[in-house]
Amino acid sequence: MDHDQNEILEIFRRTRALLEGHFVLRSGLHSGHYFQCAQVCQRMDAVERLATLLLEKIRAVGVGFDTVLAPAMGGLVIGQEVARQAKVRYIFAEKENNVLVLRRGFTLSPTERVLVIEDVVTRGGRVLECLELVRQAGGQAAGIGMLVDRSAGATRFAVPAVSLLELSFPTYPADALPEWLSKLPVEKPGS
Numbered sequence: 001m002d003h004d005q006n007e008i009l010e011i012f013r014r015t016r017a018l019l020e021g022h023f024v025l026r027s028g029l030h031s032g033h034y035f036q037c038a039q040v041c042q043r044m045d046a047v048e049r050l051a052t053l054l055l056e057k058i059r060a061v062g063v064g065f066d067t068v069l070a071p072a073m074g075g076l077v078i079g080q081e082v083a084r085q086a087k088v089r090y091i092f093a094e095k096e097n098n099v100l101v102l103r104r105g106f107t108l109s110p111t112e113r114v115l116v117i118e119d120v121v122t123r124g125g126r127v128l129e130c131l132e133l134v135r136q137a138g139g140q141a142a143g144i145g146m147l148v149d150r151s152a153g154a155t156r157f158a159v160p161a162v163s164l165l166e167l168s169f170p171t172y173p174a175d176a177l178p179e180w181l182s183k184l185p186v187e188k189p190g191s
Contacts, residue, residue: 004053008147008164011050015040022184027122029171032181035148036189037119041077050164051081054145057162058082058115063143065115067091067108069134071100071126078147079117093133100129108139115142122150122171127157 012018017039023031040046058065065088070079072094083090093100108114116130127144134141144161152168172178 005165008050008053011046012040012165015043015046019189022181022186024174024186024188025122025171027125027171028174029122030174030177030181030186031169031171032184033169034187034189035120035150037074037078037147040147041119047077047081048085050147051078051085054078054117054147054162054164055082055085057164058143058145061143061160061162063115063160063162065113065142067112067114067139068117069093069114069130070117071130074119074126075117078119082115082117082145093130100126100133102133102137106137108134108137110138110140112139113142114139116144118144118146120148120150121146121155121163124151124155124157127161131157131159 012035017036019034019036020032023034025031040050067089068079068083070076070092072092076092079092080090091106093102096103114134116127118127121127131141141159143159144157146163149155149163149166150169152166172181
């Protein structure tokens, strides 16, 4: 692990954002580890540092963008901070009838390059919903930035994607839990 990855893990541990136990993820899969990024996001010094590191990686791969789009809830704080540091427009998508939508008068122009920012990605469902929103709204998907890629790079997108951490904690369907995990009380902390 390089210096930046060690620093990032230390931030997650210090803020108690990396949890251990028995968790049900948004995907419905079960895991012995959970990233509760809301714990990081209450510490503005940590948010600022994580956004700086993420923006460096985004720029290093040559992704240019005019707007940051983040899905509620997880991507809101980090998305806003990335946009603030990049000095670009910030919008967010929120759930309506269990589907992400653009509300509050948010629109995109046909030439607007949009960067999607998310906190934690396991299978990429929310990111894919955001990319579809950009397409439907007429913008151009420029790339994706995420704090944690739980798939360790296995989840692929049609645009460049970068993450601060690529980790692969095992996940399990509810009907195939290992014995040690099934003995722990189940938590669903929320995303």
